Structures are given as C-alpha cells and as structure tokens.
Amino acid sequence: MRSRIHLPLALSLASIPGALSHYFFPYFIDNTNVTDYYEYVREDTQGYMPWKGNYDSDDLRCNTDSFQYANQTDVYKVKAGDTIGFGTDFGAQIEHPGPMQVYLSKAPGDVHDYDGSGDWFKIWELGPTSFSSDGIEWGVTGRSNFTFPLPKETPPGHYLVRIEHIALHGAGDFGGAEFYFNCAQIEVESDSTAIPEPVVKIPGVYDGYEPGILFYMYRPYWHNYSMPGPLVWPQSIGNSIYAEGVTGTPTGTWSAPAVTPLLTSAGVMSQ
Template sequence: MKSASFFALASALLPAVSAHYRWTSLVADGAVTTAYEYVRQNTNYNSPVTDVTSTDLRCNTGGLASGASTQTDTVTAGSTVGLALDQAIYHDGVVNIYMAKAPSGTDISSWDGSGSVWFKVHEVTAVTDGGSSISFPSVGMSQVTFTLPTDIPDGQYFIRAEDIALHVAQSYGGAQFYISCAQVNVQGGGSGTPGPLVAIPGVYTGYEPGILIDIYYPTPANYTQPGPAVWSG
C-alpha cells in the first residue's frame, strides 16, 4: 500500500496548471461533434470544481453564462448519446450522467438548470471484490455514452457529464468534479416520468461514502455510487 499512498500524495502535489481533462463535445449516434459546439464552454479550463454547494457544480465555472453561444443539437429518444473529453480520464473515480428538462416556453440556451429538475440517466461506478482491491472502469475512457430512454418526453434538455476524481478524496473537499453540460432537443420520445429529481447543487453534501473516501488504504470493501438511482424509463 505504500506505492498507492505515494501516488495519492504525488497527485495532490501536482502543479495547479497541470492539464486536466475536460468534457468538450457531444456524442450523437456515434459521431463526436466539434468542441463546444453543443457543450457550454466554461472558464475553469484545466481545474475541477471541489465545492459541492456552489452553483459551479451545475455546469462548471462560467458554464451558466455561455448558453447563448452554444448550439442545441436535435437527438432522438432511443438513440445513443453522451459526452466526449479532450483526453482520456486518468484520475481514479466514477462518472455520473444527469439530464434536466427546460421548463415549457424556456429555451435551453437561456436556462440555468435551477431547482429540483435533474435526474440521473447513466453511471460508471467502481468495482470492488470484498475489500482486497478496487478498480475504476472509467479510467482510460475518452467518452461516455448511454441510450436515451425511449419514453423520455420531448423537449430541450441539458446532458450533464460528471467525473468524480477520488485520488485525494480522503478529506472533505478533496473530491474533484469534472463537469460539462450539453444542450439537446429530444424528439420522438414518450410520456415517461423521469426521476427521482434532485437539485444541483443540493444533490451532494460532500460527506457521502462515495465522495469522502480513501480509495488507497484501507482498501474499501465496497463502493456506494453517490446521487440518485438511474432512471432508465
């Protein structure tokens, strides 16, 4: 376990200007779109969000202000969508994908995603084997995709990708949230009721066992994915 502890310490001491990965592109039907064409560009560039009580947790720093310069892509219920990164995920951690529907009469480009409107549609969690090891399948992924539920109601939505890096999460505020929001218009959907609905911020306290956790020593016997259950229709 010494090598794992050393890795955790070394990660914590990396310079702040280190080039972290960013969610930059929408993935629709297997095609990766141009960077920030349909994804709101943030001003956080190479750094994650660590304050789970901040509105920056919603679409990253500056992400709520860039809607007007972001296009909205039309996608079909039942199709494969997701977000891609500018480089592969390299921090140990997990991924959650949330969506939120803009209120009727409100264009997604001018909406801020406030209120209890978010629901989880996909997750990539950690794998444990009873306490002797833990692995993170999201490491090495350059995109995360999922199938839009066929009965999701038509309308304009955010698709929010969230990678929670856990390499220095052994103290409160150590978990790092890498976040971006894409804008889509869903067509061909149904009359489902997505949920449970949560607010962002508000969905996390920062004390969840899947957020405040030492993944190196002692090795966790299990891992609990933070956030609500996945809605699959």
C-alpha cells in the same frame, strides 16, 4: 465567437504540472458523430482545473460561469433511445480513480435561457469494475470517450445533459474530491409521457459527506462502493457496471462480482 483552445495552447498546457492529469468534456457525441469543440457543450471559465469543495454553488450545475456561454452554444437534436455521449479534450485519457455519472434536466422552454435551476435526474453511471487487495479498478480508467443510451422513456423537450466524473485520489478529507463536469444542450424528440424520478436539485444533490465522495480509497479491504446521488432512471435500466455475470436488483451500491453481485448491466461505452 466561441473561444477555442488550439493545438499550440494545448501543448503548452501539457507542460504545466498536473495539466496532463486534468481534463474536461468539450465534445458531444451522437451515435458515431463526434461534434466540434464546445459546439454543443457550454463552455466555462474553470478550464482544465477540477472543481473542489463548494457544494452550495450554482456553478456546480454546468461548471463555472457556463450560463454566460448558453446563447453561443448550439442545440443538438436527438431521439429518445439514441446513444449519446461526451469526449474529453484532445483525447485525454482519464487516469484519476472514481465514478462517472450523467444527469438530465428539462428546460421549461428554450435551453438557451435555462440556468439549470429545475429538477435533475440521473440516467447513467459507471463505477468500479473490481475490488481486490491491490485496490479498486474503475470503469473510466484509460478511456476518453463515454457513450450511453438516452432512455427511450425520456419526454420531449430541451434539456441540459450533464456528465460528471468524481476523482477520489484525494477524497479521504472533506473537500478533497475533484469534480470534472460539463453540460451539453440537446432537444429530445419523443412520444413519451413518462415522469422521471427520483429528481434532485443542483446544488443540493451533494453535501460532500456522502460515503461515495468523502472516501478514503487506499484500503485493501473495500468490497463495495456507494454511488453518490439518486438512483438511475428508469430503474428498469439498473446501475451500469462493466463486469461479467453481474445481475440482480439496482441498489445504488457497487460491489465486486466475486463478492456481492447486485447490479444489472446496462449502457454502452466506447473508447
């Protein structure tokens, strides 16, 4: 039986220092359908605590010990081009600053048997919305549900879909960035024969020294931010930014609209 955190336990967690500022993503969303707690998302033993520092561990794929929950996690059928997403635990609003990213990895067969050791590619990202002398504003702030398009070019098959938020409030020192992430199990219906690229391995995608991970955010003169990891696929989508008048060629770097508008707006996010 799938273990669940019930409301009394949730309230007790809220009394623990730091619990309210931590979160995870146990709800999978398909269009307007919010599924049950850990119904389609692999559970893990990390709980509400962040992942920090160990960039060489297999647990960086879907969180600590998540593979042991694969067989008790259902598989959600979606169509390429659908809007999918994740919701935080009990509607927790994200207040930690930092980027959000979503990766897919195709299983060679049944996703219940897949540990995530294959190739991963990025399909969506959300970085800063503005830069000023007061600091950086982030697109995740104050939100609890995050939805985005599953590319219509996605080939058919079973997949892990991985949401990842990187909190940067302590990232000025190596190992200080906090990772919050989970994986859902989906089956994609599609006629596409496209080959996603670029692809990465997890672990291997980060070493912790990337400028978007080892990042001291408390400076008034930041005017851009480098998203960690590969470019979004397909590149015609571009990198997502929620700001007016942002157009151009995807580069992997986020810039304030008033400074260097480089990126094409894409994706849908709901609250």
